[in-house]
Amino acid sequence: MELDELVFHPWTIQGPRTVPTFVGGAGSYVVDANGRRYLDFSSQLAFTNLGHQHPRIVAAIKDQADRLCTLGPGYASDVRGEAARLIVEVAPEGLGRVLFTTGGTEAIEHAVRMARLHTGRPKVLAAYRSYHGSTATSIHLTGDPRRWANDTGTAGVVHFFGPFLYRSAFGASTPEEECERALAHLEQVILLEGAATIAALVLEPVSGSSGGVVPPAGYLRGVRELCSRHGIVFIADEVLVGFGRTGAWFAVEHDGVAPDLLVFAKGVNSGYLPLGGVLVGDAIYETFMQRPYPAGMTYSGHPLATASAVGAITAMRGEGTVASAARLGADTLGPGLAKIAENHPCVGDVRGIGGWWTLELVRDRQSREPLVPVGATGQANAPMAAFSKSCLDRGLLQMVLSNRVHVAPPLNVSDADAATGLAILDEALAEVDTFLHS
Template identity: 80%
Template sequence: MNLDELVFHPWAVQGPRDVPTLVGGSGSYVIDANGRSYLDFSSQLVFTNLGHQHPRIVAAIKEQADRLCTLAPGHASDVRGEAARLIVEVAPEGLGHVLFTTGGTEAIEHAVRMARLYTGRPKVLAAYRSYHGSTAASIHLTGDPRRWASDTGAGAAVHFFGPFLYRSAFGSRTPEEECERALAHLEQVILLEGPSTIAGLVLESVTGSSGVIVPPPGYLRGVRDLCDRHGIVYIADEVMVGFGRTGAWFGVDHDGVAPDLMVFAKGVNSGYVPLGGVVVGDAIYEMFTKRPYPAGMTYSGHPLACAAAVGAINAMREEDTVAAAARLGTDLLGPGLRELADKHGSVGDVRGIGGLWSLELVRDRSTKEPLVPAGATGAANAPMVSFARACLDRGLLPLMLGNRVHVAPPLNVSDADAAAGLAILDEALAAADKYLA
């Protein structure tokens, strides 16, 4: 019996699956039950920033397991405190305390709750092209089609268009135009919704799985200014891009912005043990020195997860991972993916920064018609299935969503492995080219 068939899988039609069973890994590779290695160009769901089985993180988990495996959050913990210290040290100025959760979606829930308690207002703004999680508040805030099946219209979520020059909602021709028009649009949404009704604005500092959209320079500063002007709590969603993925510690760093609340997960400990959290701004923290915060979690600041974070952050500092991620984008992935776009008509756009990139696949470059429609399944999704199979057959583990191929290897991937992955993508794109209009 295939034991995988007993598992109820998220985001999937249930039933037998034709996927490799992965049982091991090392560095940028995972190994299946037959001993075959696959180059992981996905970092799983963009979280193994330091690759698989990094010795520093594994050792930290083992050491903590020998001392104390678990602890209720009401007790003081040395490793929890050390993890918080390391996170605050690299966070933007004014974010001085950490609420630990077990993942990003849970952290979004708590950030939204804090914003509402702090302002006494109900609504939260979020971009259309976004993903913030799949629990009650976070799925309503999510802006892409993953929201549709669960959206009751009762989440007090208000969506707006963020900047996206390739498919501009504003008819822009330059990044500067897109930035200016997107900010003007956002201000109109705020004014028409009523600033006195809006608690917070949650924004991915770089849009992740909804398209890998890097905001133009000045956009995040403009968002910060609008939030300040109208008393809105700025919540930066750094779940996917935080802890080095963009070539800076956090995506907001590229625009020199400090949010009021910053949500993290994934890369904080390379996903070795589930961990997320909210880095809390000083003004919001002060409110809760006078009243209790009305929420909690059994596994908040779990010792094994925090130990993994301590190991990961220290390793990132010692290995200069943030600088490596910046170089990965400027010297390897960016140029390499643009070369692929020149060779393959199915590549409509190349976008990215640091160690997070996307190829948007289209049937026709002039019309920008997606290679597959949103939510495609069965025969309608055949082009992407064909592309995925071509990758797996050649030993590459891809990450795809809709008509996009996201390229996100571990940030410490070697130059040789990065080149090998790009060569496989080159061959696999030939399968997508067969579906050109």
């Protein structure tokens, strides 16, 4: 029996799998047990923002391990405090404290709990095209089909349509129309649900694995205004897009807004150790100056994890990673993917920003019918399976979800490696085109 067969795997049918076993890596590459190198064009699950085995992060972890490997959250820790300082320094204005968690889904749980305690209200709003995690509250907040199998309808969540011009729910034909109509729709949801019953609105400022949708200019400002007017806590879920992925430290910066709570994970330390957190706004912090926050975690602010964040953020500042991500999108990924799309009728839409891009694959560009249906398996998923195999055979790791290909290389990927990845995507999409005639 292979060792991998002893592992119970998330998000998949259990049983033997045909996947590489990886044993090493460096920069934008990982190495399998046979010594073959693969270009990581997914940053795993879009979290190795600084690539694999970055020396400054590895050194920070080793140094902390030599000093103090672990410490309970009730004590003060120098490295925990330093990580919080660095995070607050790059955060939007008014977010002055950090609650550390072990990941993004846990951070969402705590952000919602804080909002409900702060407001005394029960409901939470979330968009349909969203993914917020797989624990009880976060999976109910999730709007995409990954929610369905676990949705008991008991979490007090109300979903709404966010802006998405390619598949507009509002019949819009321009970004400006989409923005205006999406905000009008959101306001109606708030009024019909009763603003006095709504504790929070949870939103990915740029959606992650549920679509990679970049909202039109002004939408986040409109959401901020609606939340402020109705006393609703605005929670920005930046688990995937925070810490440089969109070409800004945080995606809310693209529309010049600050949320009341900001949830992060992944890029804060390039995923080298489990770490997430909630940036807490001043008003909510004051609530818990009057009474204790009724929750905690054994590993909150774990020294090794927070040391890796110190190493990562220091490296990002010193190497200009955020500016590099902006250039990567504007100069390489955006133009390169647009050119690829011209050559492949299976590509219905190209969208993205910085180091986070999406190709939406369709059966027909006119009808925009998705290439595979939601939840497709077996023969129904043959086109996407063929694409994934083609990429893997050519030494490329990519991220495929439903009919979408998400492109998310390390933010410090070299121009040569980026070109290699785009060329492999081009070749693999040619195989997908053959399914359009079957």
